[in-house]
Amino acid sequence: MIKRSTLRAQIASALRDEILAGRLPAGSHFTVKEIAEQYGVSATPVREALVDLAAQGLLDVEQHRGFRVHEFTIDDYRAMVKARMVVLDGLFHGYFADDGPVPMLTLDDAVLASVRRRAEAAVRAARAGDLDVLIGYDLRYWRELGDVIGNRYICDFLDRLRVQCWVFSVPCLRAERDLANRLWSGHRELVDAVERDDAEATQRLVTDYHQHALALAEKPMRSGP
Structure with a gap:
């Protein structure tokens, strides 16, 4: 028998994936009963999962009506990217402090x-323009890299921001006809730079990552020929 806490986490993960992929688009409204029927489970773990997602900023609670997928604005996106920038830069700065980085070996x-x-998987997906595959590997890549050089509290915060940034940008990216050229693919270069303790190259790549994310908010997303 699956424990309720495990079922709660599984439902939250499944719904988060639906939101990230855009299959539950911004503004979508649903009730606990509807989700419980969809997954064939009782209402309690569903309600707990939805509350967890609301706490992550992905859902809005509508009093006496259920839940709604949160709608992030372009100003929200810019603010989230800039917040991510400050924290991530601080994380790498701490790693490459004056007393030297923690040896990777x-x-x-x-x-x-x-x-x-x-x-490697994220780079392949980005260059192929495979957004669904990229999102999963990108989130896991940054989480694991953050665990290597930082602490879990900072990583939790960055992971939340990264998920929210993807939620905003996915619908825009899906409308882009040249998707492969709009996706950042510096994952392998960055981990190589960190591994060889190259602070200058690391900073350059992280800066490029920030600028690429901000450019998505500045350049018009085009679809069609």
């Missing part, structure tokens, strides 16, 4: 190998 080789696998 002291880490479990399996940890670094996992980050590199995520990087």
